[in-house]
Amino acid sequence: MSEIITVKNLSKSYGSHQVLKDISFSFEGDQIIGLLGPNGSGKTSLIKILVGLIHDYSGEVLIDGKKPCPETKAMVAYLPEKTYLADWMRCIDAVDYMADFYKDFDREKALKMMHTFQLPAKQKVKTMSKGMQEKLQLLLVMCRNAKLYMLDEPLGGVDPAARQFILDTIMRNHPAGSTVMLSTHLIYDVEDIFNSVLMIGKGKVLVKTETNKIRAAGRTVEDLFKEVYGSVWEVD
Amino acid sequence: MFGKLIKNEFKSNLHTLGMIYISAVVLAGFMALAYIFKINWISALATALLMASAGIAIVVTFLLVIVNFQKSLYGNQGYLSFTLPVTSGQLLASKVVVAFCWMLLSFVFAGIVFVGVYLYASAMVGDDVRAALSMLKLFSDAIPDKKVVVGAIILLIVYVFTWLLFLIAELFFAITLSNTRAMQKLGGFSIIIMFFVVFVVTTIVSTLLTKNVPLSLVISPTSIDLATGVSMNMEAENLIPVGITGLLFKIPAGALLFIVTTILMNTKVNIK
Numbered sequence: 001m002s003e004i005i006t007v008k009n010l011s012k013s014y015g016s017h018q019v020l021k022d023i024s025f026s027f028e029g030d031q032i033i034g035l036l037g038p039n040g041s042g043k044t045s046l047i048k049i050l051v052g053l054i055h056d057y058s059g060e061v062l063i064d065g066k067k068p069c070p071e072t073k074a075m076v077a078y079l080p081e082k083t084y085l086a087d088w089m090r091c092i093d094a095v096d097y098m099a100d101f102y103k104d105f106d107r108e109k110a111l112k113m114m115h116t117f118q119l120p121a122k123q124k125v126k127t128m129s130k131g132m133q134e135k136l137q138l139l140l141v142m143c144r145n146a147k148l149y150m151l152d153e154p155l156g157g158v159d160p161a162a163r164q165f166i167l168d169t170i171m172r173n174h175p176a177g178s179t180v181m182l183s184t185h186l187i188y189d190v191e192d193i194f195n196s197v198l199m200i201g202k203g204k205v206l207v208k209t210e211t212n213k214i215r216a217a218g219r220t221v222e223d224l225f226k227e228v229y230g231s232v233w234e235v236d
Numbered sequence: 237m238f239g240k241l242i243k244n245e246f247k248s249n250l251h252t253l254g255m256i257y258i259s260a261v262v263l264a265g266f267m268a269l270a271y272i273f274k275i276n277w278i279s280a281l282a283t284a285l286l287m288a289s290a291g292i293a294i295v296v297t298f299l300l301v302i303v304n305f306q307k308s309l310y311g312n313q314g315y316l317s318f319t320l321p322v323t324s325g326q327l328l329a330s331k332v333v334v335a336f337c338w339m340l341l342s343f344v345f346a347g348i349v350f351v352g353v354y355l356y357a358s359a360m361v362g363d364d365v366r367a368a369l370s371m372l373k374l375f376s377d378a379i380p381d382k383k384v385v386v387g388a389i390i391l392l393i394v395y396v397f398t399w400l401l402f403l404i405a406e407l408f409f410a411i412t413l414s415n416t417r418a419m420q421k422l423g424g425f426s427i428i429i430m431f432f433v434v435f436v437v438t439t440i441v442s443t444l445l446t447k448n449v450p451l452s453l454v455i456s457p458t459s460i461d462l463a464t465g466v467s468m469n470m471e472a473e474n475l476i477p478v479g480i481t482g483l484l485f486k487i488p489a490g491a492l493l494f495i496v497t498t499i500l501m502n503t504k505v506n507i508k
Contacts, residue, residue, distance in 0.1 A: 014417070048507075051319050055503050056417075074321035084315040086308065088248050100240045101320050 002065065004029035004148055004179045005050065010059035012045050019045045021203035022059070027179070029064075029147070031195035034211075034221065035183035038229055041201045043183040044081065047152050050181075051078045064147060074102065077146035081153045083133045085125045091136060092121040098140050110143040131162065138166060142173035149180040155190065163189060191221035199228050237322050241330035248308065249300055249338060256296060257345065260289045267356060279360060283353055290349035297342040301335040305408055306427070310415040314507040324501040328408065328494065335404050336397075343396070387460045391453065395483060402486040405493035406434050412497045416504040438489060446481040453478045 003026045012020040019042040027033055037043050048054045049061055052068035063072040085094050091114055099107045114121060117135045125133060141149065151170065155163050163186075171193060174180050184190060191197075191211065199207040206228050214224055263286040270279035309317055309327070317327060355365050410433075413419055414426035422429060454463045455476040463477065 053315065053318050053507060070321040070323055073319055076319070078315075078319050080315040082312045082315060084312050086248055086313050086316075088251055093247070097244060100244065101237070101322075 002029065003027065003062070004064055005181070006060070006062040006065070007046075007050075008060040010046075010049065010057060010061060012042070012049065012054065012057040018203055020049075020057070020200075023200070023203070023205045024059075025198060025205055025208050027181075027196060027198075029179045030177050031179055032193050033179065033181045034187075034190070034194035034197040035181055035200070036185070036187065036197055036221075036225060037183075037200045037206075038185050041185075042203060043185075043200065044152055046200065047078075047150050047181070047183060051076055051150050074104075075147040077102075077141045077144040077149045079137060079141045079149070079151045079154055081156065083125075083130070083137065085133065085137065087124070087126040089125045090122050091119050091125070094125065094136060094140060095143075098143070102144055104145040106143045106145060110139060113139045113143060131158075134158070134166075138169055142169055145175050145178075147178055149174055149178060149182075151180065151182045153183055153185075155184050155186055160189070167193065187222045187225050194221065197221055197224075199225065201229060237320075238326050238330060241320075241322060241326060242333055245330050245334040246337075248304060249334070252300060253293070253297060253338060253342075256289060256293045260286060260293075260345070260349070263289065264352070271356070271360065283356065286349055287353055290346035293342040293345050297338050301339065301404070302407060302411065302427075305331055305335070306411050306415075309501070310411070310505060310507055312508075318507065325498045328498055328501060332401070332404055332408070332494070335408075336400055339400055339404070340396075343400075381458050384455065384458065384460060388455055391455075391460070391478060395478075398483055398486050398490070402438075402490040402493075405490040405497070406438065407431060409493040409497045409500075410434050412500045412505060415506060416500060417506045420506060420508075434493075438486075441489070442482045442485050445485050446479060449481050450479065451481045451484065453480055 006026040008024050010020055010023050011018065035043050035046070045054065049057055050063065050068070052073055061068060064075060066072050089097065095107060095110045095114065098105045098110070111121075114136075117139060119128075119132060119136055119139070123132075125136070128136070138154065141151070149170075154166050154170070158166065167190065170180065170182070182190075182194075194211045196210050197207065197214075198205065207224065211221060214221055263282045266278060266282040267286065270276070270282060307313055308331075318324075320327070355368070358368060359365050410431035411427050413434075414422070414430045419426050419430065450465050452463050452465075454461050455478065457474060
């Protein structure tokens with residue numbers, strides 16, 4: 001199977017602060033990858049580089065063998081931490097917007113999910129609660145039949161019920177053969193869905209392994225996380 | 237994809253700007269009714285509001301172009317805009333086209349309002365509007381060569397289009413530059429500072445070029461000719477000189493600003 005994500009000697013700095021220091025790794029497709037690390041470990045920067053939002057880095061990044069470009073953007077469904085929809089948009093406008101730009105966007109499925117999620121088609125995004133906006137963005141991402149899903153902290157700051165809802169939505173809607181990379185610093189409840197994990201911290205790759213190897217050693221991802229991050233975990 | 241970018245770009249401004257133009261149509265309707273039924277106070281109020289709407293349209297369009305560019309590319313919406321399967325050049329071009337159309341519309345609208353209000357006011361005080369229009373036609377007929385009229389109109393259009401596009405190029409470049417990591421340290425005023433710097437630099441260069449290479453088109457009743465200087469007795473000879481050095485400078489300078497803006501979008505901007 002070909003590599004869906006390839007990173008070679010990647011470094012990224014913000015001024016004098018280096019968040020990623022010469023990291024290299026790769027992942028094959030058709031799996032769910034947990035991108036783990038405490039807050040400020042460089043998870044968001046790494047994802048922003050992979051989706052083509054950050055360009056001023058050194059090293060090489062390939063998505064399905066290609067450098068980030070419009071072609072790779074067409075195959076990546078990205079869910080950022082922030083609300084990215086414009087104020088003028090209503091629910092239906094957001095759906096039409098995605099249908100306009102992404103050939104793999106399933107508009108019929110989106111309309112059904114809007115109904116299931118109880119999102120009124122004509123309600124403006126700016127009048128929605130934060131929870132509704134997050135549901136809408138999740139819907140827009142998961143209604144794509146993308147090759148790679150990059151989900152940046154989709155579970156951050158939500159209650160346990162919402163967390164389960166988000167996980168269910170991701171698990172039910174990502175197409176067979178696709179790859180999901182989900183970043184989180186909250187491992188509890190989530191670790192069972194991962195096939196592989198990438199733990200980063202202090203700008204380095206600390207662990208890259210398959211979860212069945214962790215389990216075969218009689219441990220959990222959470223145990224490994226605590227061991228790797230030590231005191232940082234307690235702060236979180 | 238480019239067509240879809242333009243469609244959605246228009247949609248993003250349509251609600252705010254549409255309200256202004258719809259209000260203007262309603263006010264014009266009130267003016268017509270006030271004229272028919274001879275209600276002077278409604279006529280005066282609607283005319284004043286319509287004049288104000290023309291000014292508001294220009295100011296709001298200008299501000300909306302700036303705010304929309306900043307928010308949709310470098311605010312949270314940038315997370316969506318920059319992950320669309322399009323190039324930065326396409327993103328920028330779509331915003332330029334739509335900003336140009338809205339700004340041009342606001343100027344055309346203001347022009348129509350002022351001419352319309354002038355004719356309306358003339359009619360209200362009992363002047364013959366048809367006579368005023370006939371005077372304009374007589375003036376046009378007095379020019380022997382119609383090609384001069386056409387040439388002058390084309391020159392005016394080129395001037396307005398170039399000025400607008402250059403203004404947009406300066407604005408978008410300044411906004412983009414102020415969103416690079418180095419400039420973000422300057423805070424919220426960085427856009428104003430950057431625009432001021434770009435404006436001053438381009439004005440100085442344009443002025444120096446005009447002084448040292450004074451190219452102009454001289455409009456006479458029979459022809460439009462290129463001249464390399466302006467003499468004092470041109471007015472006496474019914475010649476109208478139009479300086480074009482600044483215009484010729486703005487075309488490549490504007491293109492350069494757009495190219496540099498695209499490069500910055502591709503390499504240096506930092507979405508917060």
